[in-house]
Amino acid sequence: MGPEVMLKTKQRLNRRPILGLTMGDPAGIGPEVIAKALAKPEVHRLCLPMVIGSKPVMERTVRALRLPLQVVSVQGHGPLGRRGELSVLDPLERPLGQFRMGRVAKSCGAASVACIAKAVELAQARCIDAIVTGPINKEAINKAGYDYPGHTELLAD
Known part of the structure; x- marks a missing residue:
């Protein structure tokens, strides 16, 4: 069973909305903002958050911030929203490789x-109830070959 099937099942069984949080630019503040927010228990009482992003990036972020979270992969089984866990669905076809924080990188733009594309796919399939987008770097996405000035235009396409 793929993550999409599992998410549809969980959505029907649980009244809390499933939120797909895109990590944003891996070299930016998005992963940090998301990790800090999801370390707060009150967030999990209100929704079932799932990060759509790079598991290694989120693991590195949680470790650097010394947050009491275990990063777990969403792989089509197991519940979302367990206390102390940060659920990640990693849509990247290959590892990001090396990049420098705060620097524009083509690979980070592509990621x-x-x-965002995976979040839209899940929302259109009604596997998640809402999308929360982390900050992206417009220069990085342009370097990766995408001609969008921002989130709105990317989501509209």
Whole structure:
């Protein structure tokens, strides 16, 4: 069973909305903002959050911030929203490789777009109830070959 099937099942069984949070630019503040927010128990009482992004990036972020979270992959089984867990659906076809924080990178732009595209796919399939987008770097997505000035135009396409 793929993540999409599992998410549809969980959505029907649980009244809390499933939120797909795109990690944003891996070299930016998105992963940090998301990790800090999801470390707060009150968030999990209100919704079932799932990060759509790079598992290694989220693991590195959680470790650097010394947050009491275990990063777990959403692989089509197991519940979302367990206390102390940060659920990640990684849509990237290959590892990001090396990049420098705060620097524009083509690979980070491509990863940002891939995460948004996966979130849109899941929302259109009604596997998630809403999309929350992390900040992207417009220069990085342009370097990756995407001609969008921002989220709105990317989502509209």
